[in-house]
Amino acid sequence: MVPDHPTSDLAGEVRRVAHLARLALPDEEIPRFARDLERILAHVRQLQELDVEGVEPTAHAMPVTNVFRADEPRPGLTREDALANAPASRAGLFLVPRILE
Amino acid sequence: MSRAADVAGWTVAEAVERLDAEEISSVELAQAVLEAIGRRDGAIGAYLHVDADAALAAARAADERRSRGDRAPLLGVPIGLKDNISEQGQPCGCASRILRGYRAPYDATVVRRLREAGAVLLGRLNMDEFAMGSSTENSAFGPTRNPWDRTRVPGGSSGGAAAAVAADIALAALGSDTGGSIRQPASFCGCVGLKPTYGRVSRYGLVAFASSLDQIGPLTKSVDDAALLLSVIAGRDPMDSTSLDAPVPPADVARTAPDTLQGLRIGLPVEYFIPGMDAEVEAAVRAAIARAADLGAEVREVRLPHTRYAVAVYYLVATAECSANLARYDGVRYGLRIPAEDVIEQYGRTRAAGFGPEVKRRIILGTYTLSAGYYDAYYLRAQKVRTLIRRDFEAAYRECDLLAAPVTPTPAFRLGENVDDPLNMYLGDILTIPANLAGLCAISLPAGRTASGLPVGLQLIAPPLEEARLLRAAAALERAMGPRERPPRTEEAR
Structure with missing residues (x-):
């Protein structure tokens, strides 16, 4: 079943989800996204009225499965190409802030 | 350009004919289109980036190929690309700040095929950020304006592509369609927009939005051009495992289509003529369908209950x-x-x-x-x-060969009209979204204008991989509805 959220909870949900999605939203943006989420969820809730018992989900419209190609080496991006767009790189590597103490 | 006052207004087919006849060179054609962009895109804002040097170099190479007897199908034809299709060395920012400075390190498969076919790539066309939107107002670099009425949106998300083709500052363009992003702007701007069957065209090098729905397709000045571009870009690609290994309709499938629609069963989905639909849109679409009946099609109502x-x-x-x-x-x-x-x-x-x-x-x-x-x-x-x-569509196609419907419930809306109401913006996509969900092919073609002069599109929707049927019917209808109308022109330098 779909939970029925009052708006105050939805603000909390937006914070939780924004963290999961790695979006550092400023506090003043939260109510707006909570309102939008509430309206959109109210609209999509109409799907609950349908009986989908025994209906297979469609993940892709075309029935294509298990497409294989020969496992052979082929040209790819050079290290230089791959790093060309990096905001920061050093010694042929992407540079990020320290992640281990 | 004394021999051709309006080179940039040519269809792809016209340009190929004149290039083949050596009435104009690829370089002259590219220069004329680049000049048109420079003179007029300030009023439209279709392009995010134009690389004149790269375009002219490609045009010189096309002239060189032609002089050696090469007759590749798009040799010397200037084409624009939506900003989410990778073109090696060029910006591919999806109209987003987050891709600031990014340049694509490789060509999308469609771009490789365009280059092999001899196309001259003009530049990067504006869009809703990451193709999310229906008005091109979600671009981080400002909106594109509708060439028919600059207070209105061109539609989206391929709004720059549709506006450039309609305003004759590109001969054709490639866009992408996830929920209507080719057909809706084509309808708003009065050009032709084809969403191929899911899997018809490789998505390799298309920046992903919704991978089970995204599909690249052409925006053009004629159905014939859409068929020509499709024949170049379609087909199985080992780099996209969802691309389909199916015969591609020949380039002349629209050109050689008969004038009659005798024997074609056209279904009108009753649910697509929704309450609250703009009366002029409905009237124009019904008039186009009456034209199809005049051409011999058998028109009947069908139901798509979901x-x-x-x-x-x-x-x-x-x-x-x-x-x-x-x-x-x-x-x-x-x-x-x-x-x-x-x-x-x-x-x-x-x-x-x-x-x-x-x-x-x-x-x-x-x-x-x-x-x-x-x-x-x-x-x-x-x-x-x-x-x-x-399943609704599968059932409907047991009773008919093609569906005909409006593309959108309204003509182009005003800039700013829907920006604060995302749900209302989403609901405007109700008539284009189902074809993406069901993996069908569909086309929008011009079907007249409202009293205030805004274009209205007719949508034809065919079963998966039935592009040939779709393009033949669209070509016959296009011929019956008369020559393409062009928007007024405003000179405003870029």
Whole structure:
């Protein structure tokens, strides 16, 4: 079943989800996204009225499965190409802030 | 350009004919189109980036190939690309701040095929950020204006592509269609927009939005041009495992179509003539359908009973897929980075600063519906209803060969009219979304204008891989409806 959220909870949900999605939203943006989420969820809730018992989900419209190609080496991006767009790189590597103490 | 006052207004087919007849060189043609962009795109804002040097170099190469007897199908034809289709060495920013400075390190398969066919690539066309939107107002670089009425939107998300083709500052363009993003702007701007069957055209090098729905297709000045471009870009590609190994309709499939529609059964989905639809849109579409009946088609009503659920299904499926696809923009490998002490904080700040409000809204919705406890209720249920929508079409196509319908419930709306009401913006896509959900092919073609002069589109929708049937019927109707209308021109330098 779909939970029925009052708006105050939805603000909390937006914070939780924004963290999961790695979006550092400023506090003043939260109510707006909570309102939008509430309206959109109210609209999509109409799907609950349908009986989908025994209906297979469609993940892709075309029935294509298990497409294989020969496992052979082929040209790819050079290290230089791959790093060309990096905001920061050093010694042929992407540079990020320290992640281990 | 004394021999041709309006070179940039040519169709692709006209340009090829004149290039073949050596009435004009590829370089002269490219120069004329680049001049038209320079003179007029200031009033439209279709292009985000124009690389005149690269275009002229490609045109010189095309002239060289032609002088050696090469007759590749698009040799010397100037074409624009939506800003989400990778073109090696060129910006490919999806009209987003988060891809600031990014240049594509490789060609999309469609771009490789265009180059092999001799096309001259003009530049990058504006769009809603990451193709999320229906008005091109979600571009981080400002909106594109509708050439028919500059106070109105060109539609979206391929708004720059549609506006450039309509305003004769590109001979043709490639866009992408996830929920109507080729057909709706084509309809708003009065050009032809083809969404091929899912899998018909390789998505390799198309920046992913919703991978089970995205499809590249042409925006053109004629149905014939759409067929020609499709024949170049379509076909199986080992780089896209979802691309289909199926015979591609020949380039002349529209040109050689008979004038009659005798024997064709056209279904009118009653659910597509929705309450509240603009009366002039409905009248223009019904007049076009009457024209089809005059040409011999048998027109009958059909039912697609799950249509009303399509927008809900789409916004659950597309946002779930986008929330996963856009996880890659983290400020590590490319694009914007807002530095922070801690890498998690750096991701968060980079993404908060780099994405616009609509992209954030969709990432939030998609992450929410995929998060623990909600998956079955939202995403899985949406996929099941997607099956019901697909079955509606299968049943309808047992009674008819093609569906005919409006593209949108209204003509082009005003800039700013819907920006504060995302749900209302989404609901405007109700007539285009189902073809994406069901993997069908569909085309929008001009079907007259409203009293105030705004274009109206007719949508034809065919079963999967029936592009030949779709293009033949569209070509016959296009001929019956008369020559293409052109918008007024405003000179305003870029």
